[in-house]
Amino acid sequence: MSDYYTPVLSTLRQIRGLSPFFALDVGRPASDADGGGWRSGDDLADGAVLSGALRAIGERYRTGEARVSASLFFLGYTARLLSPTVAAHAVGGVAPDIRPANVWWHYGPDGMRVRIGEPVAGVSISASLEPVVAAIRDVVPVARGLLWGNAASSIAGALRTVSLSGTASAEQCVALGERLLDEPPLRGSGDFIPFPGEVAFRRRSCCLYYRLDGGGTCGDCPLPQQ
Structure with a gap:
C-alpha cells in the first residue's frame, strides 16, 4: 500500500472500533452478477436510482411522504459517512474523501451501508455533500435546511461518541464541531x-x-418534547 494512503488508512483503523457507524470499509465492492446492490455515489445524480432507494425506505418505514423518506435516506447516508470522517478529523487531523465519486452505497434490509473507493484525504464536508443534497432536492422538494440539519446532527453525534470514548475531550470535540458548523451551508444548522x-x-x-408511525422526537430535536 502506497505511503500516499497511510495517514487516512491508519486513522480509519484507529477509530473503527468506536461503534459500527465508525467502521468505514475501503475499496470498491466486489463485482458479481447483480453488482451486490452497491451503487457509486455518482449514481445519486440519476433520479431513477435515487427514487428507487426512496421508495424502498418509504415501504420499510410505512410512510407515503416522500420528504420523510428523503430525510431518512440522508440521515442514514450522513451518519454512516460523517461518523468516521469527523472522528478521523478529531483523532488524526485527516479525513477521508467522501465526495460521491469516491463513495459506494447500498440500501437493503439492513439499512444504509457505505464504503469508500480509495483511502485518500478529502475536501470539506459541505463540498462533499452538496451534490447529494442537490440530487435529493431534484427528486423531492425537501428543504435544504432540513437536509443540512441532518448532516449537522450526524457531526454532533459522531463527536459525542468520540468524547465518550475518551479519545478526545468534550472541549476538543465541541471546538471542532463549532469549526465544522461555521462553514456555509452548515452555518446556522444547530448549536452546541x-x-x-x-x-x-x-x-x-x-x-x-416524528411523522412516522410510532416515531418520536430525537434527542437534539428543536420541537417541544411530547
Missing part, C-alpha cells in the same frame, strides 16, 4: 450547548422522524 464534560447539541430543523 455549554455543558461541562459533555457534547450537547440542538439542531434548528426537524428531521421529520
Whole structure:
C-alpha cells in the first residue's frame, strides 16, 4: 500500500472500533452478477436510482411522504459517512474523501451501508455533500435546511461518541464541531450547548422522524418534547 494512503488508512483503523457507524470499509465492492446492490455515489445524480432507494425506505418505514423518506435516506447516508470522517478529523487531523465519486452505497434490509473507493484525504464536508443534497432536492422538494440539519446532527453525534470514548475531550470535540458548523451551508444548522464534560447539541430543523408511525422526537430535536 502506497505511503500516499497511510495517514487516512491508519486513522480509519484507529477509530473503527468506536461503534459500527465508525467502521468505514475501503475499496470498491466486489463485482458479481447483480453488482451486490452497491451503487457509486455518482449514481445519486440519476433520479431513477435515487427514487428507487426512496421508495424502498418509504415501504420499510410505512410512510407515503416522500420528504420523510428523503430525510431518512440522508440521515442514514450522513451518519454512516460523517461518523468516521469527523472522528478521523478529531483523532488524526485527516479525513477521508467522501465526495460521491469516491463513495459506494447500498440500501437493503439492513439499512444504509457505505464504503469508500480509495483511502485518500478529502475536501470539506459541505463540498462533499452538496451534490447529494442537490440530487435529493431534484427528486423531492425537501428543504435544504432540513437536509443540512441532518448532516449537522450526524457531526454532533459522531463527536459525542468520540468524547465518550475518551479519545478526545468534550472541549476538543465541541471546538471542532463549532469549526465544522461555521462553514456555509452548515452555518446556522444547530448549536452546541455549554455543558461541562459533555457534547450537547440542538439542531434548528426537524428531521421529520416524528411523522412516522410510532416515531418520536430525537434527542437534539428543536420541537417541544411530547
